[in-house]
Amino acid sequence: MLRIAVPNKGSLSGPAGEMLHEAGYQQRRESKELRIVDPTNEVEFFYLRPRDIAIYVSSGKLDIGITGRDLLIDSGADAEEILPLGFARSTFRFAGKPGTANAVTDLKGRTVATSYEGIVAAHLAEQGVDASVVHLDGAVETAIELGVAEVIADVVETGTSLRNAGLEVFGEPIMKSEAVVIRRSGADADEPKVQQFLRRLQGVLVARTYVMMDYDCRVEQLEKAVALTPGLESPTVSPLHNEGWVAVRAMVPAKEAQRIMDDLYEIGARAILTTAIHACRL
Numbered sequence: 390m391l392r393i394a395v396p397n398k399g400s401l402s403g404p405a406g407e408m409l410h411e412a413g414y415q416q417r418r419e420s421k422e423l424r425i426v427d428p429t430n431e432v433e434f435f436y437l438r439p440r441d442i443a444i445y446v447s448s449g450k451l452d453i454g455i456t457g458r459d460l461l462i463d464s465g466a467d468a469e470e471i472l473p474l475g476f477a478r479s480t481f482r483f484a485g486k487p488g489t490a491n492a493v494t495d496l497k498g499r500t501v502a503t504s505y506e507g508i509v510a511a512h513l514a515e516q517g518v519d520a521s522v523v524h525l526d527g528a529v530e531t532a533i534e535l536g537v538a539e540v541i542a543d544v545v546e547t548g549t550s551l552r553n554a555g556l557e558v559f560g561e562p563i564m565k566s567e568a569v570v571i572r573r574s575g576a577d578a579d580e581p582k583v584q585q586f587l588r589r590l591q592g593v594l595v596a597r598t599y600v601m602m603d604y605d606c607r608v609e610q611l612e613k614a615v616a617l618t619p620g621l622e623s624p625t626v627s628p629l630h631n632e633g634w635v636a637v638r639a640m641v642p643a644k645e646a647q648r649i650m651d652d653l654y655e656i657g658a659r660a661i662l663t664t665a666i667h668a669c670r671l
């Protein structure tokens with residue numbers, strides 16, 4: 390049975406559960422449940438604190454985990470990312486009151502508050518900057534107002550939390566993060582159960598980002614039309630009863646679907662339809 394760690398709280402928890410559900414896995418019904426077995430798919434899910442997931446996975450007791458790239462790196466655990474999942478996207482940055490600093494090199498001798506001590510200490514060392522790091526569990530934006538630190542390093546998504554605290558980012562982004570699937574470093578990459586799990590999640594990612602497009606066009610326009618909708622492999626082209634016409638079917642990126650429909654119409658394609666993809670194996 391495959392043993393998988395899933396975030397039990399925070400920004401990662403809801404979207405991770407939704408993705409697993411879309412991939413056909415049974416998920417817990419109550420937020421207090423700490424583990425469940427999905428007997429049909431022969432998987433056991435452990436609902437753990439996102440911060441602890443890399444540690445459990447690196448111990449080898451759990452095969453796979455879903456966590457944030459920033460949390461994985463911060464933990465220093467011996468685990469590696471095997472599939473990015475596209476949600477909980479964030480950037481990790483320094484911030485302070487306007488005018489406090491312009492670059493990481495300005496932090497020499499100063500104090501930085503963060504919940505991600507591992508990332509910050511490593512970044513400061515890499516840049517050769519000698520600064521102190523204070524660990525706080527969360528809401529680090531308030532640390533400056535209350536005099537615990539002059540600078541913070543935190544997750545930024547919309548920037549609302551920083552603005553509300555009267556803070557501004559400075560320096561280069563320290564890292565970009567998103568939810569990722571992890572496993573123990575060097576674990577068997579070809580394990581069939583792991584591969585099947587990854588294919589299912591990849592199927593969800595594709596189903597979320599692509600739509601199926603169908604249209605009819607005249608044979609003379611086919612090459613131009615296919616250039617607009619090349620599909621992932623190659624589009625399906627079928628003859629129509631009306632001579633000189635063909636029906637074309639191809640997957641297209643959902644974000645570009647309306648523009649592609651306009652372009653297809655321009656070159657004479659008609660009956661252009663898009664439909665959602667519910668599941669997929671590439």
Ligand SMILES: Nc1ncnc2c1ncn2[C@@H]1O[C@H](COP(=O)(O)OP(=O)(O)OP(=O)(O)O)[C@@H](O)[C@H]1O
Nearest residue numbers: 398399400401439457458477478479527544546566
């Ligand atoms: N506002 C946000 N937008 C996008 N991703 C976020 C946001 N806040 C945190 N994350 C991401 O979520 C992960 C942190 O999850 P975690 O559950 O520890 O924190 P949280 O979502 O802030 O919840 P908590 O209330 O427990 O602090 C990290 O990968 C981080 O990059």
Ligand SMILES: O=P(O)(O)OC[C@H]1O[C@H](OP(=O)(O)OP(=O)(O)O)[C@H](O)[C@@H]1O
Nearest residue numbers: 527528529544545546547548549550551
């Ligand atoms: O740029 P924004 O869109 O404002 O998002 C970033 C904020 O979201 C997270 O905080 P959270 O609400 O999880 O609280 P925490 O600081 O206690 O983790 C993060 O720590 C930032 O404070």
Ligand SMILES: [Mg+2]
Nearest residue numbers: 399400527528
């Ligand atoms: Mg948080």
